[in-house]
Amino acid sequence: MTEDFTVTIVANKVNKSQGGSNFSLDLIARTLVERGHEVNVVTLNLSSDNDPFPDREYDVYERSVSKQSLLTARPIVDVFDEWESTSDVYHVFSPLIAPYAGKYRRDGGSTPVLCRLNQYSMFCSNVSEMDGECHKNCSVIDRLQHSSDDLTTRALKSPLFVMQSNVFSKWGNCVDKYYAVSPRVKEIYSEYGIDGDRITVIPNFYNPDFMDDEPSIDTSNNQLRVLYVGRLSAEKGIDSLIESLSYVDSPVILDVVGEGDEKERLEEITKRVSGDSTVQFHGFVENHELRDYYDSADIFVHPASWPEPFSRTILEGMQSGCALIVTDTGGSAWAIGDVGKVVPPRSASEIGNAINAYMNNPKALERAKHKSRKRCQEFNPDDVIDRMRRTKSELVEAAMKTS
Structure with a gap:
């Protein structure tokens, strides 16, 4: 070589x-x-x-x-x-x-x-519209219709969409x-x-320097902690995660870390469905502070509704020893192998059932955490x-x- x-x-x-x-x-x-x-x-x-x-x-x-x-x-x-x-x-x-x-x-x-x-920027104008099959027949008209830009910007981009197709x-x-x-x-x-x-x-x-410090978040109340990290955008499926709280058997703490244009809508959903669970929106968190949220979490959920290639946050969840729940789309299920739970995209009830399976079996939860760290070594x-x-x-x- x-x-x-x-x-x-x-x-x-x-x-x-x-x-x-x-x-x-x-x-x-x-x-x-x-x-x-x-x-x-x-x-x-x-x-x-x-x-x-x-x-x-x-x-x-x-x-x-x-x-x-x-x-x-x-x-x-x-x-x-x-x-x-x-x-x-x-x-x-x-x-x-x-x-x-x-x-x-x-x-x-x-x-x-x-x-x-x-990512899919070679051919896709809006990943929130991706369903895992649309790339096979994505026309110029589809790209124009799916784009989130205003009409003027779409018109200006139409020659680019023609190039992408041809x-x-x-x-x-x-x-x-x-x-x-x-x-x-x-x-x-x-x-x-x-x-x-x-x-x-x-x-x-994974980043070998990611887990250097001791966590600084108080976890003394013993409630199960669930974590999401990423953009607050439609394709990330955070609405399904929040809605899953109406299916959990006991109250949990859900930490949502990240910013995005879906935040206001997600806060409204939280008011309707969170029940006795607590949802905390933390906004953007610097990378050196992010490890505290992972290390205090019991379960990391990646609820994407689009075929996300391979999110770094899944690696961070594994590295931190979180039990994992991901959706069966993109590279997420392949990334975690057999060490976590895989659910259909856009299914709040299935996410809730997966949380319950961990919540109601503490030994299985601890095994999942151990296997998660071990799986991380594959990367x-x-x-x-x-x-x-x-x-x-x-x-x-x-x-x-x-x-």
């Missing part, structure tokens, strides 16, 4: 306050640097500004391009041309950028490209290799039109990063032979 090569990560943004994929990028970059690689992160800033992580040993370069570049393609391809001479391999961190990296390769670019499939899969199949974060993501992209032989599965990995950074490095090394060696 080629040991010494330079990795250029091309991403939309690096923002420490915006979601799990940003933490994944930072973890991957830091770990590659620790393994002796030079790593540069180049951001296009199509939808957000950077707010980089502190104390990093990799450099971040902004090459901000306009959203119009998604239509003209050339400014994005130019970024790959610019960094070609100093890059042994490109690591593209957004599926939306992948087709442009493919066009770079199709047009004669010499640096191989590995792309992470961790050329994205063709350009995308010029990318050297993809890695999907779960088997379901590989399946969905293969059904969309990306050659399945180009896609391998390399999952997310340790050493193994996952080594697989990623081998894939990159193979691409670099193949490019050297070609040149």
